[in-house]
Amino acid sequence: MIVSVKDSLKLFGISIMTCCAVTVCNLFLNYYLDLSAIAALIDNPAAQMFYDAQLMTAKVVCAVSGGCLAATTVVMLFFYIKHYIDSHSKEIGILKALGYSDFKIAKDFFVFGLSVLIGCLAGYLLSFMIMPGFYAKQNADGYLPDMAIRIHGILFVLLVLLPSLLFAFISVGYSLLKLNQPCVNLLKGIVKSKGKNRDIKNKNSFVAEMRCSVLRSRKTLVFFIVFSSFCFSAMIQMSTSMKDLASEMMGLMIFLIGVVLAFTTLYIAVISVIRSNQKNIIMMRVFGYESTDCKRAVLDGYRPAAYIGFVIGSVYQYALLRIMVDIVFAGVEGVPEYKFDFPVCFITLCAFIIVYEGIMFAYGQSMKRISLKQIMSD
Amino acid sequence: MIQIRNLTKYYGKGESRFKALDDVSVCIKDGEFIVILGASGSGKSTFLNVISGLETMDSGSVSYDEKRLEKMNEKELTRFRRDNTAYIFQQYYLLPHLTVEKNIKMGADLDHNRDFFPAMEAVGLADKRKKFPSELSGGEQQRVAIARALAKNPKVLFLDEPTGALDENTGRLVLDYIIKLQAKQSFTMIMVTHNANIAETADRIIRMNSGKIVGITENTEKKTAYEIGW
Ligand SMILES: Nc1ncnc2c1ncn2[C@@H]1O[C@H](COP(=O)(O)OP(=O)(O)OP(=O)(O)O)[C@@H](O)[C@H]1O
Numbered sequence A: 001m002i003v004s005v006k007d008s009l010k011l012f013g014i015s016i017m018t019c020c021a022v023t024v025c026n027l028f029l030n031y032y033l034d035l036s037a038i039a040a041l042i043d044n045p046a047a048q049m050f051y052d053a054q055l056m057t058a059k060v061v062c063a064v065s066g067g068c069l070a071a072t073t074v075v076m077l078f079f080y081i082k083h084y085i086d087s088h089s090k091e092i093g094i095l096k097a098l099g100y101s102d103f104k105i106a107k108d109f110f111v112f113g114l115s116v117l118i119g120c121l122a123g124y125l126l127s128f129m130i131m132p133g134f135y136a137k138q139n140a141d142g143y144l145p146d147m148a149i150r151i152h153g154i155l156f157v158l159l160v161l162l163p164s165l166l167f168a169f170i171s172v173g174y175s176l177l178k179l180n181q182p183c184v185n186l187l188k189g190i191v192k193s194k195g196k197n198r199d200i201k202n203k204n205s206f207v208a209e210m211r212c213s214v215l216r217s218r219k220t221l222v223f224f225i226v227f228s229s230f231c232f233s234a235m236i237q238m239s240t241s242m243k244d245l246a247s248e249m250m251g252l253m254i255f256l257i258g259v260v261l262a263f264t265t266l267y268i269a270v271i272s273v274i275r276s277n278q279k280n281i282i283m284m285r286v287f288g289y290e291s292t293d294c295k296r297a298v299l300d301g302y303r304p305a306a307y308i309g310f311v312i313g314s315v316y317q318y319a320l321l322r323i324m325v326d327i328v329f330a331g332v333e334g335v336p337e338y339k340f341d342f343p344v345c346f347i348t349l350c351a352f353i354i355v356y357e358g359i360m361f362a363y364g365q366s367m368k369r370i371s372l373k374q375i376m377s378d
Numbered sequence B: 001m002i003q004i005r006n007l008t009k010y011y012g013k014g015e016s017r018f019k020a021l022d023d024v025s026v027c028i029k030d031g032e033f034i035v036i037l038g039a040s041g042s043g044k045s046t047f048l049n050v051i052s053g054l055e056t057m058d059s060g061s062v063s064y065d066e067k068r069l070e071k072m073n074e075k076e077l078t079r080f081r082r083d084n085t086a087y088i089f090q091q092y093y094l095l096p097h098l099t100v101e102k103n104i105k106m107g108a109d110l111d112h113n114r115d116f117f118p119a120m121e122a123v124g125l126a127d128k129r130k131k132f133p134s135e136l137s138g139g140e141q142q143r144v145a146i147a148r149a150l151a152k153n154p155k156v157l158f159l160d161e162p163t164g165a166l167d168e169n170t171g172r173l174v175l176d177y178i179i180k181l182q183a184k185q186s187f188t189m190i191m192v193t194h195n196a197n198i199a200e201t202a203d204r205i206i207r208m209n210s211g212k213i214v215g216i217t218e219n220t221e222k223k224t225a226y227e228i229g230w
């Protein structure tokens, strides 16, 4: 058995991600279903308009946040599996050499679905905990008749059971794909020399060369870094607008989800780039490179990606809210005017710079504490 | 000159506390080639790691001329390693995502040594400079590790079983490279090995057992890598 239940529990990034996704989706879908049930009770045009807007919002929020989070979960899962196979390539290579089939090894990756199940269950329960407050807030103005919270079995199947199974199968399928390579490559830990091998330029220092190669060898992490700063930027800016447009509760929820996602993905990306470069960092230190050099070589290559993510996030949240205000709420009265909020954007950027550079600095410092003897341990 | 006095190193705590180095004293002259021999677990690697500043000591002192390792903090140790030492491990530890020449550049950069081609040529890797470590044989990888260390122009070179994983032919070839370069550039060289034959190429032989030095012999008849048995 190559993959154990314990390995699955280590994928807490996935659990957090799916937890957020299911919380949001279940909250809004449950609301959507309960709203649909009272369609016949709406009796005046004002209430009808409000009612339609509520239905639309539920759908849009679900599709946007659910879809976005689900896509990220898939990428994260792929990343974990690839990382797992890379870091266990010797053991897997030995099993293959002994005659284990790819499928026999790959089917163990089924347990990765467990991390999704845990996240989904947690999210499902969490959503019911905040549901009463959410229902009350949504209908604070009393446009709609009183609504009771009903539990819909179909949502449990759709949001908990199905995703867990689906992700378990995706895990097996993707690992099958990744295992399909010559046994000796796994044993020797051969890394495909992707891309062209640029000619050495003497003016480029070793640290610069190393930075390029770290970046090229772990491209998925670029996505995580972009996503992380995207979440930070989009969700925090959106939360301040949401406070005015929808409710304080919505704003707070979006803020919390954004912060949790941003930090989880950033943590996963940074930890895995440091872990996978641990030997290289130690060798650099043995040769007498200082920890600041190691940080520049291993982490600084991701900085442009982080700032690009921030810009995309700002644009995305503006576009999304513009669409919501102009199309979804078109004709609904009392919706405040929406403009791009430059001061908030600026404050968020400052916070982002402080948080991001602070975290990178802390990790750079932590490289000092890696024991040089560790290299001899295997 | 490297002056080592009453060096002691423990591993573990409490019940399982284990004395890996026990009151080791020795003096190594500049430009000397020392071989350390001893059974497995006798503390050879530990000795090398401590005197090269990779590991801390519990008591005793290690001084390079005026500089005392035990008085240095992590930053000073790093600087010391940068300016003085190079290390060749048995497992090479090349950077897998970098080509041969970039791996060698890692050492060269620290000496502001823009021209590391000679080091690459000296170990016969000039034509393999664009390859990745995984595309090289074990012996070739070891030679990259050697070139990387030599490109740094170290004052002291530490080697932990540099030929341990090599077959006889490649082993002799690699050893010959190192010994000739040491003779030419006359840096201090300290090599750990379990192969007693290799000791015949050194200036002095230090024998270790259970963390102690049990004998130091002067080698009057230095042999080359091709004259010794294997
Ligand atoms: N990190 C550690 N923790 C506890 N004990 C250790 C540690 N490293 C080494 N030892 C112990 O210290 C002793 C000396 O180890 P060392 O690696 O120096 O031996 P060696 O002479 O190099 O052996 P070999 O020839 O097998 O490499 C051994 O008994 C070993 O078990």
Ligand SMILES: [Mg+2]
Residues within 6 Å of the ligand: B044, B045, B046, B160
């Ligand atoms: Mg050893």
